[in-house]
Amino acid sequence: MAMDAIRLELMKNAFAAIADEMAATVIRTARSSVIKEAMDFSTGLLDPQGNLVAQGLCLPVHMGSFPPTLSTVLEKFAGQIHPGDVFALNDPYLGNGLHLPDIFVFKPIFFEDRLLAYAAAIGHQTDIGGRVAGGNACDNTEIFQEGLRIPPLRIISQGKPDETFFDILRLNVRVPETVIGDVQATIAACTRGERALIALAAKHGADAIVADMANLLDYSETLTRAELAAFPDGTWEFEDFLDDDGFSEDAIRIFAKVIKKGSDITVDFTGTSPQVKGSINLPIAMTQSCVYACLRSVMDPGLPTNSGFMRPITVIAEAGSIANPTSPAPVAARGLTSMRVTEAIWGALARMLPDKVFACGAQGDFGVTIAGYRAEGRPFVLLEFLFGTWGGRPNKDAIDALSSLAVNYSNTPVEIVEREQPIRIEEYGFRQDSCGAGKYRGGLGMVREYRLTGVDEAVLQVRSDRQKFQPYGLKGGNPGANAGNVFHDADGRRSALPGKFMRTFKRGETYRAELAGGGGWGDAHARSPELVWQDVLDEKVSRQSAARDYGVAIAADGTLDMAGTERLRLARRAAE
Numbered sequence: 001m002a003m004d005a006i007r008l009e010l011m012k013n014a015f016a017a018i019a020d021e022m023a024a025t026v027i028r029t030a031r032s033s034v035i036k037e038a039m040d041f042s043t044g045l046l047d048p049q050g051n052l053v054a055q056g057l058c059l060p061v062h063m064g065s066f067p068p069t070l071s072t073v074l075e076k077f078a079g080q081i082h083p084g085d086v087f088a089l090n091d092p093y094l095g096n097g098l099h100l101p102d103i104f105v106f107k108p109i110f111f112e113d114r115l116l117a118y119a120a121a122i123g124h125q126t127d128i129g130g131r132v133a134g135g136n137a138c139d140n141t142e143i144f145q146e147g148l149r150i151p152p153l154r155i156i157s158q159g160k161p162d163e164t165f166f167d168i169l170r171l172n173v174r175v176p177e178t179v180i181g182d183v184q185a186t187i188a189a190c191t192r193g194e195r196a197l198i199a200l201a202a203k204h205g206a207d208a209i210v211a212d213m214a215n216l217l218d219y220s221e222t223l224t225r226a227e228l229a230a231f232p233d234g235t236w237e238f239e240d241f242l243d244d245d246g247f248s249e250d251a252i253r254i255f256a257k258v259i260k261k262g263s264d265i266t267v268d269f270t271g272t273s274p275q276v277k278g279s280i281n282l283p284i285a286m287t288q289s290c291v292y293a294c295l296r297s298v299m300d301p302g303l304p305t306n307s308g309f310m311r312p313i314t315v316i317a318e319a320g321s322i323a324n325p326t327s328p329a330p331v332a333a334r335g336l337t338s339m340r341v342t343e344a345i346w347g348a349l350a351r352m353l354p355d356k357v358f359a360c361g362a363q364g365d366f367g368v369t370i371a372g373y374r375a376e377g378r379p380f381v382l383l384e385f386l387f388g389t390w391g392g393r394p395n396k397d398a399i400d401a402l403s404s405l406a407v408n409y410s411n412t413p414v415e416i417v418e419r420e421q422p423i424r425i426e427e428y429g430f431r432q433d434s435c436g437a438g439k440y441r442g443g444l445g446m447v448r449e450y451r452l453t454g455v456d457e458a459v460l461q462v463r464s465d466r467q468k469f470q471p472y473g474l475k476g477g478n479p480g481a482n483a484g485n486v487f488h489d490a491d492g493r494r495s496a497l498p499g500k501f502m503r504t505f506k507r508g509e510t511y512r513a514e515l516a517g518g519g520g521w522g523d524a525h526a527r528s529p530e531l532v533w534q535d536v537l538d539e540k541v542s543r544q545s546a547a548r549d550y551g552v553a554i555a556a557d558g559t560l561d562m563a564g565t566e567r568l569r570l571a572r573r574a575a576e
Helices: 005-029 066-076 163-172 176-204 206-230 284-297 334-352 414-420 529-537 543-550 562-575
Strands: 041-046 052-055 086-089 102-111 114-124 153-157 234-242 252-261 264-268 313-316 366-373 379-386 423-430 446-452 457-463 484-488 494-497 500-506 510-514
Touching: 005 041, 005 052, 005 114, 005 176, 005 206, 041 066, 041 176, 052 066, 052 206, 066 086, 066 102, 066 114, 066 284, 086 176, 102 176, 114 176, 114 206, 153 163, 163 176, 176 206, 206 264, 234 334, 252 334, 264 284, 284 313, 284 334, 366 446, 366 510, 379 414, 414 423, 457 510, 529 543
Parallel strands: 264 313
Antiparallel strands: 041 052, 041 114, 086 102, 086 153, 102 114, 234 252, 252 264, 366 379, 366 457, 423 446, 446 510, 457 500, 484 494, 484 510
């Protein structure tokens, strides 16, 4: 079918609407706070060959994971896919997955006995079994410790559930009602997508729908190549570091090289550190997704998000590196490394496109699990990923307390945590002076403090970072503040904890997560004194920081001292 621009726009929006309807179904029907509140899931629509046609407004870093994961299903079940089937898998080595808590679900969509597409959903499960509750521990040393591994399986056969699969899943997780409920929510989402696409096919015909999908992918590639062609040719490099893997004190290098030529772009991670003992290794499907998400963030917002967009992009990562580990390397806490990979990519893109890229923010470096058993022996698992703030932007300040462009994550309200878990949140707010100074300041870091109240003891497991390497500033902006972990025992004694740890958590004790702040953009002494003064009034910046970092004097009565400011800034310029 010939490509019609108006029809293509309408069908693009129709396919995207189906993916979004699927996402809304997950939110309405899921049981866990990590999915229904924090929205750690994604939905998508793929063509019969397994190309992504549309992705729901969920997590951008899941963008590249659907096609390679579905390809494993298609390979295993070639010629054996029927209406009413549903397939699932989670293994990063057998099925190109991400990590074991992320269970993929795929449902083929047939119309008039013809395979039209696949509805797809992925949900981060609260628990997946294994040695540590929550499935996110960073001190595993091999994937066999991390939980239940699911190869590509047919979990529903022509409408009939495979009870063996659900029995095995139910027996291996600590909170089976929650996990089974969330898996069923992703299946329901796929069913919703199936019904919507069948209705579309009934209106337009199967041939037209298949042709529209193919045309949309070609159109997306054309748009992507046109925009890439306008970017400068060349090579740009950047490196960032993870503090450690929880076993060794050695820093872990993430090195990204962006190579742009014509309408093609390559992101090469050669030179990145080898895979590590701890479970922060990043499977290649997630590394690819990070690249797609970062590039998508600097391009036209109207570009369709699908496999056509991915065609001009090449990702290189050495096998055996932390960005492309080999089995049986542990990967449970791979989300931490995905944050640093995106920040290295953005660092390279900032040198290529200095007016488009933000300074480094504080992404989801913190994963917090508090788990145990209530008095009646019923297990509980709190699983949270704490997102912080943006870095300063090329033309304005950061947005405080907003998750990054790569991970469209949501806040879990304090009230939800306290209602569902034997935990009280003592504090949830901003860290004064944590923002990197700049002409456009970075965002404030967050603090979240937990007290165990409803049980005598639990296990507290944390994977975090940025205690050694601060979020970087750009164009002379200062880095954001380091992160920290603080523990108070029941008697109030304070101790600092490393970035990655697991310990017993007793009634009355508190754990305080202090998230890093965002880096600043531009010279802090070029910042408007009035803006600094407003930040002081808002208690985001202290008077001491105003003078030290910005050269802005605040009088004893709290007013802006312009004469003092001029003296401070003249002294700074003289010193330089």
